[in-house]
Amino acid sequence: MIVALCLLALFLSSCQTPAPSSPGKGKKARRVVLLSLDGLAATRHRQLLEAQAYKDPEGLSSFSRYGFAPREAVPPNPTLTAVSHATIATAQLPQDHGIVANRFHLPVTPLGATVSGFDHPWQAESLWAAVRRQGGKVGVVTFPGCDGTTPERRADFFMVYVNQPASRPRWVELTAAGPGETLQLEVSLNLRGQEEKVSFPLVVQSPAAGGGAPQLLVGDGAQKQAVEVGQWFALRVKRPHPDGGEQTIGAWCLLVEIQLQPLRVVLYQGGFYAVEAQPRAFRELVEREAGFWPGPPDDRALEAGLRGERGLSLSQYGAQLARFSSFFTAATLAAVRHMDFDLLLTYQPVVDEAQHALLFTDPRQPGFSEGLSKTSGEFLDWTYQVADRAVGQLARALDLAQDALVVVSDHGIHPVWAQINLQALLEKEGLCGLRREGERESLSPDCRLWAVQGGGVAHLYANLAAPEPTGLAAGPAREKLLLLATEALARLEAAGDKALEAVAPREKAQTWGLAHPYSGDLVVFPKPGIGLGGRPGDPLLSAPPYAGMHGFLNHHPSMAAVFLARGAGVPQKAPARVPLTQVAPFVTELLGLSAPGQ
Structure with a gap:
């Protein structure tokens, strides 16, 4: 009887669902930090390694000495930020996680409607969700895909990337009768949909009798700061936050000019931003330790400055980037x-921000000169050194005898010398018409094929009756429609050469990892150097709005990324090529956990 009861107990216990494994069981590292350096290209990284240009001994050069340092990492297709980060965090290709571009169209949604690849839900489990499911604690200091909008897109504590400023950057001129008078900088802040006017008092102080430069006094009382021309200063306001605490909204501004008689002050007012993070204790910690969200470097102001117009110089742009x-x-x-x-x-x-603005290496690029190429190249090398310092600081903050540091990038970069607007081609071929609504042109309801394009890829969507609410043709018409489009695309040229590298229907896109219902009926990859973009009504061929771009097919060396690791449990290896699909399993193995989706 006792034996029978024991056997029954053993049988019942074997049928029970096992408890989630807890971090520590088979764990190689106490903690793992995964840092993504957007756009850090393997080619430039290797060049800087060979030139011994990295200065921090604990930075990017340390991995080849102490840890896991493949020659390059292979991103998914297309080599875009939203796509690659979904692959990094899920270990899946786009045809499995569903993020097929930075922007794409969903079936059974209106003609012309698109969604952001940064905001749309993933169809595969994320790294942070997998670790939390198995009992681990996860933090996120911004990472594409973790924005707190759903339980699957949350961590135990997290900060989100803030795209929209409360007030946009602008140039400001203030005048008064003379020094000593208080100038008022009026700023309109949009705080969670509510407009609020804020005024900042500024006073010009004349130079002392012994000489010197005039100064701008910013702030009140003990917080007053004296600023000279060419210096940056911060403006801040405190406001209640919905989490019950207080929030700092701030902007970094540049004093450009002071004229005393008559008094005239010229400022560059940066965008006003605030930290958004959860829970409240973490948000307040970030504000206390790092300050308010400073906003990205201002590419438009830099472009204006490079054209000789009122804008930012390269050094001023660099100050924003370093901040x-x-x-x-x-x-x-x-x-x-x-x-x-x-x-x-x-x-x-x-790194990605700077490369989009300043990758001038191809003489065919608009505005290219040998001088600009040299200056911008030195600046981009410095940008990689900024990333190197960040890695070194993080490595020193960890105990790498117990912790592990993993550094990845999502793609490389390629110089771009032309932009092709496939929507203009479809219009020219009679495949999609336009209609004018005031000053804006949009797709006509009789459009049969339309493009969602960006960088090194485009998805062309057929307006068919079966999947689309405004569809015009039955399914059998699709094959003829795609054939017409494919023939037109094959004839497309730029500077006398074929413009496109590859065109394939969705059902044949599995080779690229893009056989997913969200992919276009046709998927188009241009040759590197030619970007795809533009709005309805824009010309077929134009100068690109950026110097560097990615999204091109991942076999090109310029698209290669990095995947580096060092610390507890990390093997010392240097394989030639490793796909970014291996990042998540690598991390979970260090934590003694199963990979996402397993």
Whole structure:
């Protein structure tokens, strides 16, 4: 009887659902920090390694000495930020996680409607969800896909990327009768949909009798700061936050000019931003340790400055970029030092920001000159050194005898010399008409094929009756429609050469990892150097609005990313190529957990 009861108990216990594994069981690292350096290209990274240009001994050069350092990492197709980060965090290709571009169309939604690849839900489990499911604690200091909008897109504590400023950057001129008078800088802030006028008092102080430069006094009382021309200063206001605490909204501004008689002050007012993070204690920690969200470097102001118009110089743009990187680093260090976690994901966008604006290496690029190429190249090398310093600071904050640091990027970069608007081609071929609504042109309801394009990829969607609410043709017409479009695309040229590298229908896009219902009926990849973009009504061929771009097919060396690791449990290896699908399993193995989806 006793034996029978024991056997019954053993049988019942074997049928029960096993409890989630807890971090620590088979764990190789106490904590893992995963840092994504957006746009850090493997090709430039190798060049800087060979030139011994990285200065921080604990930075990007340390991985080849102490850890896991493949020659390059292979991103998914298309090589875009939203797509690659979904692959990094899920270990899946776009045909499995559903993010097929930075922007794409969903079936059974209106003609011309698109969604953001950064905001749309993933169809595969994320790294942070997998670790939390297995009992681990996860923090995020911004990472594409973790924005707090759903339970699947949350961590135990997290900061989100703030895209929209409360007030946009602008140039301001203030005048008064003479020095000593108080100038009022009026700013209109949009705080969660509510407009509020804020005034900042500014006073010009004349130079002393012994000489010197006039100064601008900013702030009140003990907080007053004396600023000279060419210096940056911060403007801040405090307002209640919905979480019950107080929030700082601030902007970094540049004093451009002071004229005394008559009094005239010229300022560059940066965008006003605030930190958004949860829970309240973490948000307040970030504000205390890193300050308010400073906003990204101002590409438009830099472009104006490079054209000789009123704008930012390269050094002023660099100050914005370094400040943005320092903010992310300080916020990450605050989490490392004060928060409890098994996995921390963090992100830095500054390399990608700079490369889009300043990658001038092809003489065919508009505005190219040898001087600009040299100056911008040196600036981009410096940007990689900024990333190097951030990695070094993070490495020193960790105990790499117990912790592990994993550094990845999502794609490389390629110089772009032309932009093709496929929507204009479809209009020219009679496949899609336009209608004018005031000053704006949009797709006509009789459009049969339309393009969602961006960078190195385009998705062309057929307006068919079966899946689309405004569809014009039955399913059998699709094959003929796609054939007409494919023939037109094959004839497309730029500077006397074929413009496109590859065109395939959705059902044949599995080779690229794009056989998903969200992909276009046709998927189009241009040759590197040619970007795809433009709005309805824009010309077929134009100068690109950026110097560098990605999204091109991942076999091109310029699109290669990085995947580096060092610390507890990390093998010392240097394989030639590793796909970014291996990042998430690599991280969970260090934590002694199963990979996402397993």
